[in-house]
Amino acid sequence: MTAADHATRSAIVIGGGWAGCACAATLASRGAAVTLLEAARTLGGRARRLELDGRVLDNGQHILLGAYGETWRLLSLLGVAGDAAGLLRLPLQMRYPPASGGMDFLAPQLPAPWHLLLALWRARGLSRADKLALARFSLQARLNGWRLDTDCSVADVLARWRQTPRLTALLWRPLCIAALNTEPGRASAQVFLNVLRDSLGARRAASDMLIPTVDLSALLPQRAADFLARRGGTLHYGMAARSITRIDKRIDKRGEVHGEVQDEVHDGQRARGHAATRWRVATANASFEADTVVIATGSEPAATLLATSAEPLLAPLCATLRGLQHEAIATCYLQYDRRLRLAQPFYALLDDGAAGRWGQFVFDRGQLDAAQAGLLAVVVSASNQACALPQAELSSAIARQLAQVFERPELAQPQWSRVIAEKRATFSCTPGLLRPPNASPLAGLLLAGDYTAADYPATLEAAVASGVKAAELALAAT
Numbered sequence: 001m002t003a004a005d006h007a008t009r010s011a012i013v014i015g016g017g018w019a020g021c022a023c024a025a026t027l028a029s030r031g032a033a034v035t036l037l038e039a040a041r042t043l044g045g046r047a048r049r050l051e052l053d054g055r056v057l058d059n060g061q062h063i064l065l066g067a068y069g070e071t072w073r074l075l076s077l078l079g080v081a082g083d084a085a086g087l088l089r090l091p092l093q094m095r096y097p098p099a100s101g102g103m104d105f106l107a108p109q110l111p112a113p114w115h116l117l118l119a120l121w122r123a124r125g126l127s128r129a130d131k132l133a134l135a136r137f138s139l140q141a142r143l144n145g146w147r148l149d150t151d152c153s154v155a156d157v158l159a160r161w162r163q164t165p166r167l168t169a170l171l172w173r174p175l176c177i178a179a180l181n182t183e184p185g186r187a188s189a190q191v192f193l194n195v196l197r198d199s200l201g202a203r204r205a206a207s208d209m210l211i212p213t214v215d216l217s218a219l220l221p222q223r224a225a226d227f228l229a230r231r232g233g234t235l236h237y238g239m240a241a242r243s244i245t246r247i248d249k250r251i252d253k254r255g256e257v258h259g260e261v262q263d264e265v266h267d268g269q270r271a272r273g274h275a276a277t278r279w280r281v282a283t284a285n286a287s288f289e290a291d292t293v294v295i296a297t298g299s300e301p302a303a304t305l306l307a308t309s310a311e312p313l314l315a316p317l318c319a320t321l322r323g324l325q326h327e328a329i330a331t332c333y334l335q336y337d338r339r340l341r342l343a344q345p346f347y348a349l350l351d352d353g354a355a356g357r358w359g360q361f362v363f364d365r366g367q368l369d370a371a372q373a374g375l376l377a378v379v380v381s382a383s384n385q386a387c388a389l390p391q392a393e394l395s396s397a398i399a400r401q402l403a404q405v406f407e408r409p410e411l412a413q414p415q416w417s418r419v420i421a422e423k424r425a426t427f428s429c430t431p432g433l434l435r436p437p438n439a440s441p442l443a444g445l446l447l448a449g450d451y452t453a454a455d456y457p458a459t460l461e462a463a464v465a466s467g468v469k470a471a472e473l474a475l476a477a478t
């Protein structure tokens, strides 16, 4: 092996969720030799296709925003034009079933900020005081440049900017738990404002809501895998990384690489003279070597993998990763007669766990994919309590809630139902949360995932942005 070979940029990406796929595709697009290891048989991680009782579903109903700039950039790198991506684009809206006591807020196709002003003017179910409060919030946030001197809870900011109880219940709380998956009393106001800045505070298209019409693995991860294959990368399914080890190879003056010099490097310093750091990743029955390793698993498995390296410098990072708390999201699928249809692709629902009304949003999957006619998906975010219920109890309660709010008794009797509870769906996005950077203290070792330090909460956009950033850092280093 010569130094020229040694300089070839190579990377192992551990984890084929949206962050890992974004990272692998970005590295491959810039000529790196990439090996992607995914423990499961399907790509996508927490946003993936799954099969249940012969049905192709997702592990959870997702919604994307027009503001997801890194996601759209990546899809375009993968050769997918916006409209062909497999998404239904809808204008910003918060529409409750007419007889449910909610509101009807729908942004028209006008340039910003007129789309919001007209939506506010026309909104049904809000009093004058509610509308004034919303205008006040928007003005105050803009005057502050969408920044707070000190982060606090969303509930604190809503109180400070005098938001009415009704507007809080119908707009702010649903938006907060949909975006941050954390109740307003515990959610970071700064992160909430970041999301509002890029959606409500930006051009109209940024506030659009996009609902996948294809399964979540097909939407982006599979396209990234196809791109990777075209660029000569390798993808291993069902292959979990078990350990990572730093190895240092000595390069002599002629550029020849001579074996490992494993114990010569201490305290995170690169080896002196002509030594180069490489990384080895071991699975149950294989091992891989590269200049760079990007750990793109969730935070908990990342801490476990980092610990296998036995590098003392990584201990504080492991502690930060293990310190992240998590929130659940439950998606309840209910199958009815194939002719059943709601008047719109999705609605907001007024939830009240104490009264057994758990559902927060309902999606008519049949309007997104004809193969799913008659299938409704009901989302319960920030739902540690709902996820603790027996599944049959939760799905019956949700079916009763639908029958009541839509005034359609047949909705209480689905032909089939299943709850998919993701207990560690996202990290709890609390005020002033310490999130780790992509770069670790060791050269060639990086992290990617929705939890790394960023403006956004745990979302597809945060995952993609983190994967792209890790790739950029790896390429800059090599």
Ligand SMILES: Cc1cc2nc3c(=O)[nH]c(=O)nc-3n(C[C@H](O)[C@H](O)[C@H](O)COP(=O)(O)OP(=O)(O)OC[C@H]3O[C@@H](n4cnc5c(N)ncnc54)[C@H](O)[C@@H]3O)c2cc1C
Pocket: 014, 015, 016, 017, 018, 019, 020, 037, 038, 039, 040, 043, 044, 045, 046, 047, 059, 060, 061, 062, 063, 064, 239, 240, 241, 242, 296, 297, 298, 301, 329, 330, 331, 422, 424, 425, 426, 448, 449, 450, 451, 458, 459, 460, 461, 463
């Ligand atoms: C039910 C639900 C609903 C959601 N709704 C939305 C939404 O509407 N909008 C939105 O933007 N976001 C939403 N999110 C959040 C979004 O799905 C996540 O932020 C995002 O998918 C995280 O991606 P990731 O790549 O960072 O991590 P992950 O998806 O967790 O990917 C990590 C991958 O690493 C693999 N892995 C783990 N250990 C190993 C190992 N040792 N070796 C190899 N591979 C390994 C895992 O199998 C997995 O594929 C939702 C999440 C859930 C669960």
